[in-house]
Amino acid sequence: MRQATVCIHKQALQHNFQRVKQLVPTAKVVCMVKANAYGIGVQPAIEAFDEADAFGVACLDEALEIRKLGNQKPITLIEGVFSQNEMAIAVAEKIECIVHHQQQLDWLYNYKEQYQQAGLKVWVKLNSGMNRLGFKVPEIIDVIQQLKSDGFHCVLAMHFANADVPDHPMNQHQISQLLQVKAACMPIEVSCCNSAAIFNYPELHFDYVRPGIMLYGASPFEDRSAQDLGVQPAMQFNAAIIAINQIKAGEFVGYGSRYKAPKDMTIAVVSIGYGDGYPRAFVKDNFVAIEGQLVPVVGRVSMDMITIDVTDIAAQVTIDTPVELWGKTRLVDDVATANGTIGYELLCRLTNRPKRIIE
Template structure:
């Protein structure tokens, strides 16, 4: 059997969840499990998140999957519903909806009796400067007051555009959020994603919304998971399927872009971009094998890649960690000019999952 394998460490996931609780002990936790739990497989992850207060998903299909697996925690649809019929289904499945435009508000007002009967809260999105979703500051207060007049319990929410860095917009967004919160008092509030959860303890409010930190990847470019006391949840590995010796001047891979500077021993690994491993690395990339890092050479192909093992005792069948606890997904992402989130989410269904 081909041995490209994704292994999920549920204990690591529990540990990362407990890290969230230690950082925000007085807030409820909405664990973000959208996009198949950031590529980790939602079914595999939910049991490790059994102590969470709620789950956050991007669409109703993801929420229904959670319900059909037997989980009863609150579920928040973070983009809301996309038509009125979906709102009826969301209520049926006990899902709390976010509203970010007037049409959604009209739908939820129309179905206020059944929505409130399920004790569902309405998440009201403020566009505080990111300019994706949400009501503008000059309209959101009246929207919240209108929803309150229908008897809804509202949660004021927003999303930081630059919580992972130092940026002028951070302070602008904070100030605006606090101002709207004061105008709408009393109201529940939520604005902290993974990065904000680490940075701004005074903004934890009623709900925090950890995402990538749950899975043991860093929300910061300049802080490793070890520094943040997080543990990688996913081990993505494969095996050596061939060993070759080449001479100086010989070439490796498509395009013959790698030319051996001297005699080399290379190992061929049975994994490639058909499994979700990135193809176009911009900086020297590495894998972890037999206790050390070994460099990739040549282009990653659909099913295979090559590494330099010239000075490393290597045998066919040796395990190669593509990313995990030794070769961090964040480091692979940096080499490929992207972020760990993307690599985790774009894995294909081909690797065997444990």
């Protein structure tokens, strides 16, 4: 059997949630479980986050998956609904909506009585400079004041564009707009902190925080590791050696013959590739781990296989030797950096080919 596995550590997920609670002792925690809980899997995630105050998802289908699992915690659709029919379903399933444009407000008012009877909050999105979703100042003030006067319970929501770079000038620009709207709409609950902002802006935790990547044991920062942040990797991505080859100096490895052996080498083939979600387009040297030691990846990543240089540890490896693609020794953030991307993307784009194991 092909030995490609994704092992999910529920204890690490629970640890990371408690880390959030340690950092945010007073605000409520909306655990982001969109995109299949960042590739971890919705079911193990919501089971591990059983003390969460609510969950956040991108779309209605993701919310309904949680409901089908029997979980009745509050859920917020962070992009809102995409049609009036979806609003009807959201209300019936007691799913809260962000609103960020007039059409969504119209759909909301069409279900005003049912929405309010269900006790659902309306999350009103401020576009404070990221220019994706939301109402700008002063329009959002008018929107919130109208909603409040019509009996809706509102939450002012904002998203940072650069929370991971604390000295970025856009942060203060966004914060000033948030505080302006908050002051104009008091009393109102507020939510603006993602994982990075939880660390960098404790004074802005307000009523709800929305942790994502930190829950899964990766870092939102380029210069701070998961270990630095006190979170544990929740995913161990493993494969195994399926062949070992001896090659001579000057021979080539892999598609395109891009890698030329600088010396006589021992090359191992590992049963993993981009068909499993392992990245291909590396811009820096990349490594895997064997028994806690980093081992270089050489040659191009194929759909189903990679090749690694085990020359220095040849006596330690055999067919079926386990190889960590990312996990505890080789952090997903380090693999992402070598690939010119971020850990979020690697976690989210894993395919269903590797066998899933929940521990």
